[in-house]
Amino acid sequence: MDDLYREVIIDRSANPMYKGKLDPHDITFEDENPLCGDVIRVDLRVDEENRITEAAFDGHGCAISQASADLLMESIIGKDLESIKSLTKQDILDNLGIELGAVRLKCALLSLKALKAGVYGLSKSNDDLVEGNE
């Protein structure tokens, strides 16, 4: 259980590298976890070839949600927008290097949910965005 708070999670939540807002941005989406009040906004800039050039997240939440968002932003820079659609829960867990129970999984997946909803251009997010591809 102590593995949950691996060095990388404590560090990334305390000193995130991709936290803030991008203004202007090409894609933005804000999502929240009503269970715990966590809020995460994801901003992206993309080039003419739909490649992500910059990514940032903003908001507040627990260490898991913050570290997960920061690692996710880092992992998508330089990627094609289309490839974001195939990111799954497992990618997030691989980033964090931990296993999570159902409740904390929601914290970890919030940033991916916001990211995918933004990339798909949805007005509302839903859990299917991150639950699929098991």
Place this chain on the structure above:
Amino acid sequence: MTSLNPIEIRKDFPILHQEVHPGKPLVYLDSTATTQKPVSVLDSMDDYYRKSNANIHRGVYTIAEEATALYEGAREKVANFIGARKSREVIFTRNATESINLVAYSWGRTNLNRGDLVILTEMEHHANLVPWQMLAAEKGLRLEFIPVTDNGLLDLEEYPRLLDLSPKLVAFTHMSNVLGTITPAKEITNAAHDAGALVLIDGAQSVPHFPVNIHEIDADFLVFSAHKMCGPTGVGVLYGRESILDEMPPFQGGGDMIKKVHLRSFVPNDLPHKFEAGTPAIAEVIGLGAAIDYLNQFGMDAIQKYEHEIINYALRKLSAVVGVKVYGPDAQQKGAVASFSLAGVHPHDVAQILDSEGIAVRAGHHCAMPLHERFLLDATTRASFYIYSTLDEVDKLVEGLEKVKKVFRV
């Protein structure tokens, strides 16, 4: 009045005798969410299913009579427990939430009209906010709120000004599930009645923890849940003043709530059955009866006294932890609930690390988002106590918080 012995009491609760992780016994500090259940409650429900299971109020055969007697016997126990003079003033629902929804749907829809005012408070559980918001949207009602002071008390200087607006209903919690604040129910109720309003009291946190006498607090409606007082989930109580319940239309339609049914009309049943459509949670109601028997062997005065001792100790120990801030009034004015923040660590992370020590606390807004907004908080960590909680468990909580601080280097 004998004083309570939690070590002896713990023997009655099988769930407390387990390790949640190797070498980490369960330290259950979430009794405000739901309490654990003693063997006598579990046995009462098991016995019912093994020996007396039959539907109630209809069968003439022996076990149906037994089941009916057990179910109605529990109603008597509830009535006695809160000092209600008539057991038909006790309605069984699914939980306190459904009890409030019943009042909003039946009494509220019949008696409240466009522009009518309902007074609530800023420290309500969502269960005593959302039903009124829904009704307000449907009927065009006005909602006003008794503010909460910085030290977590109801602002009773503002209350008379709200009463001047001629409310039809004042609905408030008897004890905050976040701050633990015990509200002056009798005072609030008397003033509401003087202003011509009816009163609903959310007793979900008061009835399980200290003596509540319906005639002393004089509420027109009192709601509470079995599962927060050693009983099972799935049963709540609505106490209503008989004269008011009599005038209210039924809530849900179906079997048992009728006297007569024709193809195009029905005649509702008498109290309390008018409000109990369909087969109720029979085993669980019987379990609630057993829970009341269990609590009565100690007496609610002794329970209140013990909980006061433990919250006193908990507040003292918690406030000595650097970085911890406890919300709400001091121990004199609150029940056994401590919601707190730990500087630099999100409550979810606090709760997660405490869990690794076997300590079960709650993290979040505890179904009281407006109250958290009032204190500019996204979430808090909450430790709450009951008759089986020990001072030793408070110490374990404090040790756990020191571990949290170490992990997060705060």
